[in-house]
Amino acid sequence: MSVDNIKMAQLILPDVKITAQEILEKYPPRQLKEGAMVTRFAPSPTGFLHIGGLFTAMVNKRAAMQSDGVFYIRIEDTDKKREIEDGVKIVIDGLNAFGIDADEGFCPDGQKGDYGPYQQSQRRDIYRAFVKQLMEKGMAYPCFLTEQELSEIRAEQEKLKVNTGIYGKWAKYRDITVDEAQKLINEGKSFVVRLRSPGDPQKRISFKDAIKGKIEMPENDQDVVILKADGIPTYHFAHAIDDHLMGTTHVIRGDEWISSAPIHLQLFYVLGFKPPVYAHVSPIMKEENGGKRKLSKRKDPEAAVGYYYEQGYPKESVMEYLMTIANSNYEDWRKANQKEDNKNFPFNLKKLSLSGALFDLVKLNDVSKNAISIMPAQKVFELSLEWAKQYDKQLAELFERDRQYATEILNIDRENKKPRKDIAKWSDVRDYVEYMYDEIWDKSEMVLPENISNEDGIKIIDAYLQKYNPEHTKDEWFNTMKEICEPLGFASEVKVYKKNPDAYKGHVGDISTVIRIALTGRKNTPDLYYIMKLLGQDKVKERLNSFKEKLS
RNA sequence: GGCCCGUUGGUCAAGUGGUCUAAGACUCCGGCCUCUCACGCCGGCUACAGGGGUUCGAAUCCCCUACGGGUCACCA
Numbered sequence: 001m002s003v004d005n006i007k008m009a010q011l012i013l014p015d016v017k018i019t020a021q022e023i024l025e026k027y028p029p030r031q032l033k034e035g036a037m038v039t040r041f042a043p044s045p046t047g048f049l050h051i052g053g054l055f056t057a058m059v060n061k062r063a064a065m066q067s068d069g070v071f072y073i074r075i076e077d078t079d080k081k082r083e084i085e086d087g088v089k090i091v092i093d094g095l096n097a098f099g100i101d102a103d104e105g106f107c108p109d110g111q112k113g114d115y116g117p118y119q120q121s122q123r124r125d126i127y128r129a130f131v132k133q134l135m136e137k138g139m140a141y142p143c144f145l146t147e148q149e150l151s152e153i154r155a156e157q158e159k160l161k162v163n164t165g166i167y168g169k170w171a172k173y174r175d176i177t178v179d180e181a182q183k184l185i186n187e188g189k190s191f192v193v194r195l196r197s198p199g200d201p202q203k204r205i206s207f208k209d210a211i212k213g214k215i216e217m218p219e220n221d222q223d224v225v226i227l228k229a230d231g232i233p234t235y236h237f238a239h240a241i242d243d244h245l246m247g248t249t250h251v252i253r254g255d256e257w258i259s260s261a262p263i264h265l266q267l268f269y270v271l272g273f274k275p276p277v278y279a280h281v282s283p284i285m286k287e288e289n290g291g292k293r294k295l296s297k298r299k300d301p302e303a304a305v306g307y308y309y310e311q312g313y314p315k316e317s318v319m320e321y322l323m324t325i326a327n328s329n330y331e332d333w334r335k336a337n338q339k340e341d342n343k344n345f346p347f348n349l350k351k352l353s354l355s356g357a358l359f360d361l362v363k364l365n366d367v368s369k370n371a372i373s374i375m376p377a378q379k380v381f382e383l384s385l386e387w388a389k390q391y392d393k394q395l396a397e398l399f400e401r402d403r404q405y406a407t408e409i410l411n412i413d414r415e416n417k418k419p420r421k422d423i424a425k426w427s428d429v430r431d432y433v434e435y436m437y438d439e440i441w442d443k444s445e446m447v448l449p450e451n452i453s454n455e456d457g458i459k460i461i462d463a464y465l466q467k468y469n470p471e472h473t474k475d476e477w478f479n480t481m482k483e484i485c486e487p488l489g490f491a492s493e494v495k496v497y498k499k500n501p502d503a504y505k506g507h508v509g510d511i512s513t514v515i516r517i518a519l520t521g522r523k524n525t526p527d528l529y530y531i532m533k534l535l536g537q538d539k540v541k542e543r544l545n546s547f548k549e550k551l552s
Numbered sequence: 553g554g555c556c557c558g559u560u561g562g563u564c565a566a567g568u569g570g571u572c573u574a575a576g577a578c579u580c581c582g583g584c585c586u587c588u589c590a591c592g593c594c595g596g597c598u599a600c601a602g603g604g605g606u607u608c609g610a611a612u613c614c615c616c617u618a619c620g621g622g623u624c625a626c627c628a
Contacts, residue, residue: 044628079627147626163554164624192626217556228626235628259556259623282558283621294621324577328565331577353565355558356621363564363578418591481587493586512587524589
């Protein structure tokens with residue numbers, strides 16, 4: 001620690017009073033059990049939450065949960081230019097909407113924890129103290145290169161076909177003296193602080209990535225900027241300081257960060273910190289023209305988590321799907337443990353995909369149908385109502401008018417061992433219940449199948465009307481349907497009909513189709529018996545009669 | 553271009569030198585199931601990027617090529 005270095009540090013950061021050592025003392029190591037992982041999700045408030053971000057956040061949370069560790073959320077707002085209004089709220093709400101709640105940092109009920117503040121813009125003094133310490137040790141220096149000089153250097157480097165950047169002989173201010181610096185400052189020149197990189201690109205650094213395995217790269221020799229001209233640190237520097245101070249054991253982040261890992265490792269090294277374990281998650285991709293590409297915020301609506309919310313995918317479904325992407329054995333586990341909370345699934349970081357997974361909406365729908373099919377009707381009702389209140393007001397009114405009725409509709413066939421899987425998202429519910437409400441019932445498609453004449457249709461309805469008894473049990477009801485068949489020339493057993501199709505006009509299935517169309521306007525619906533029960537005898541008779549009129 | 557990472561069916565993927573004439577899931581196509589649809593069940597289509605090694609033996613290890621992705625900022 002030379003006198004000049006100390007002078008330089010004082011010149012550049014005169015306002016910094018607290019020392020790095022003092023700060024270190026305020027952040028004691030965490031007392032956690034052996035093997036507990038401390039993870040974090042660290043978004044920047046620059047727009048909506050990306051589905052890939054949700055995925056990474058989920059992986060972080062799972063890893064901490066699994067090991068009885070801590071998962072915290074930290075806001076990385078060191079770039080004021082890109083920040084948007086309400087950016088923090090958007091990202092935190094987005095996370096919380098899918099059940100990603102932090103144990104510490106930005107929690108649903110506000111900031112909490114002993115290792116804060118958890119927002120980088122509030123940690124300015126901390127970073128600056130460490131920058132000052134580095135300068136005192138001669139490991140960092142002020143750099144007065146202007147934007148124009150920088151681009152000239154770049155152009156020159158490109159011409160020479162050497163690596164771009166500030167390193168070696170290109171690092172013009174590496175050995176600037178205090179007097180020179182003082183002079184430039186007096187002239188009003190702005191500056192950044194750069195790391196005096198001790199790296200040698202001929203040497204290689206290797207680290208063990210918890211997902212990708214051993215990764216080896218040339219050492220960093222770039223004098224990267226650690227403090228920007230506005231006095232705020234760069235991501236790289238803030239990362240090293242925060243993750244050390246906050247006791248992060250595992251940094252799980254998108255794999256676009258792999259290439260800057262040598263910088264980060266070097267930063268930990270010069271700061272005298274033990275680096276965390278890194279785990280680099282592959283991005284979620286989208287298929288386009290037969291190729292893969294990263295889901296893009298601009299081009300793909302499904303890239304934003306808001307999309308899933310608006311479509312009415314329950315958070316369980318989205319998380320369930322993301323789990324199947326994360327650990328492919330999850331599906332088997334889910335099959336064996338249908339109703340269990342998935343926090344009991346033994347999540348494994350090592351099982352994450354090495355290549356990027358294509359986001360598959362079709363699969364999401366399937367996963368979601370399964371997830372919804374095992375929910376009790378009450379829950380389906382509540383969640384779809386909550387969704388409808390925001391996105392389908394009319395449906396919400398209908399549901400609230402008679403909650404019992406709505407719940408019973410949603411309960412049809414639900415308590416079977418083999419529940420129906422018609423609903424993938426809440427926006428499907430309207431179509432599913434539509435004919436149960438006169439107000440929204442769409443009768444435009446009410447036509448008989450081609451093999452049934454209007455005349456026969458009328459006869460069938462008449463015959464059924466005569467036998468209709470709302471008190472019937474399901475078996476009695478079905479027998480009634482069969483009884484109608486023979487007198488009208490239809491087979492009461494499908495098998496009989498198939499053996500000798502020319503002898504009949506159709507079979508019991510056709511009979512019930514006519515009734516089904518009269519009652520619902522559709523050829524396909526869930527169990528007709530229960531639909532009639534819910535509709536009630538007045539409405540059943542009314543619909544049957546009015547369809548008959550329409551046919552004649 | 554430099555540096556990294558990756559490449560098993562249409563998609564997600566299991567697989568870590570022999571049990572792989574390669575699992576499972578989604579999609580698609582058949583079939584079955586005392587009403588339709590859905591569910592379920594049975595069956596089917598479709599894959600180790602290419603080429604060299606190493607080995608008795610390779611999807612699995614090594615090398616090269618091709619392709620895909622990422623990154624090279626006073627953005628994160």
